[in-house]
Amino acid sequence: MTDRRGRGRPRDPETDAAILRAALELFIEGGVEGTSMEQIAKRAGVGKLTVYRRWSTKEDLIAQAVEQTVSADLVPSPADIAELDPQQIIEGVIEAAAQMTASPAFRALVARMMGAAVSHPQLMEVYWRHHVLPRRELAAALLRRAQQEGTVAADADLDVLIDMMAGAVTWRVLQPNPPDAAGMLDYLKSVYRQVGLYRPPR
Amino acid sequence: MTDRRGRGRPRDPETDAAILRAALELFIEGGVEGTSMEQIAKRAGVGKLTVYRRWSTKEDLIAQAVEQTVSADLVPSPADIAELDPQQIIEGVIEAAAQMTASPAFRALVARMMGAAVSHPQLMEVYWRHHVLPRRELAAALLRRAQQEGTVAADADLDVLIDMMAGAVTWRVLQPNPPDAAGMLDYLKSVYRQVGLYRPPR
Structure with missing residues (x-):
């Protein structure tokens, strides 16, 4: 991601972290409309030019701040996907995914x-290109493994299946009475089972 | 819905319509945060008290304005669900659903x-109670019909399936490059097929 903030003098990681934190807080509090580069600079305790030297638009800055928060280490590596079966991969990430x-x-x-x-x-667009698309490619690799094993139909539309999984979770958490971590664990199991990526233990 | 706006003097349907239209426009332009009862009244060309006489909060008013827009006649009746098979019901609404x-x-x-x-x-919460929940109940009835016919698994979690269908569509339309009506028709067929509500013609 150096292409997105490689300009100007050498970066101070603490300044970067403070700016990203301020951008995230302001975005959560007021959305894009309620967030300006000026406010971000003020809350981070830096000058506005310091922010602009690193990020040219608030959209770029907010996208990176969001990515840092939701990434964690919930993503199986391509090596895991090649070596483990989908059931093992899901079991390895599902508790952390439920927590998050x-x-x-x-x-x-x-x-x-x-x-x-x-x-x-x-x-x-920025979030999609940098964050969502690479994760969708991993999910597609996982689903192709499951197709080879026969738990996902050979003619399933994988883009639609990925939308159904991600869409279910994002829609569920925005409904009234969102689940706690234990409820979300059951929910994720149900979603993965429905798609053919997970078998509940008997 | 009379409980939501039954107060005060007899309502003038044109005034109601103008207020609902103004609320919808302002909500789309600026979200809840960018919409106030005062602005709605001003754009509708009525006094603020006229608005408050009908709706006690902007959330109630916006929820009703949104409901009127997205309702259309895309919803199969309970009688249809009892008499027709899921394939016929989907075929009857899918083109209008794709357009919308x-x-x-x-x-x-x-x-x-x-x-x-x-x-x-x-x-x-208001939107969920008045708009989403009744439609989920119809979708659940449709899925139970499909379970009887064996195209949806008997042990499927219907709430999760409904989230997967609604979640896929809402997430897809927010992604970059959203589909046009023809693309959405294919997309909806793929979602319904995946769930077991639709068989594409051979």
Whole structure:
């Protein structure tokens, strides 16, 4: 991602972290519309030019701040996908995924990202290219493994299946009475089972 | 819905329509945060008290404005669900559903509704109770019919399946490059087929 902030003098990691933290807080509090580069600079305790030297638009900055928050290490590596079966991979990430997706911070971020998708398409475009697409490629690799094993239909449309999984979770957390981590664990199992990626133990 | 606006003097349907239209426009333009009862009154050309006489909060008013827009006649009746098979019911609504969900107005509304879900939960609660829940009950009836016919697994979690269908569509329309009506028709067929509600003609 150096292409996105490689300009100007050498970067101070603490300054970067403070700016990203301020951008995330302001985005959660007020959405894209309620966030300006000036406010971000002020809350991070730096000058506005310091922010602009690193990120040219607030959409780029917010997208990176969101990525850092939701990434964690929930993503199986390509090597895992080649070596393990889908059931093992799901079992390896599902508890952490339940914790993350049940958290208030995740809910707030999903709401703000989706809320900005039409009014500020640039934010979704940056987030999609840098964050969502690489994860969809891994999910597609996992589903192709499951197709080889016969638990996902050979003629299934994998893009649609990925939308159904991601869409179910994002829609569920925005409904009234969102699940806690234990409820989300059951929910994720049910989603993965429905798709053919997971068999509940008997 | 008379309980939601039954107060005060007899209602003038044109005034109601103008207020609902103004609320919808302002909500799409600026989200809940960018909409006030005062602005709605001004744009509708009525006094603020006229608005408050009908709706006690902007969340109630916006929820009703959104419901009127997305309802259309896409919903099969309980009688249809009892008499027709799921394939026939889907075929009867799928073209209109594709038209609606591919429209810019639908995308903008989905984004704004989801965007408000965490910061303004009251809006989602009203919308959920009055609009979403009755439609989920019909979808569940349709899925139970499909279970009887054996195209949906007997042990499927219907709430999760409904989230997967609705979640896929709402997530897809917020992604970069949303489909046009023809693309959405293919997309919906793929979603319904995946769940077991639709068989593409050979």
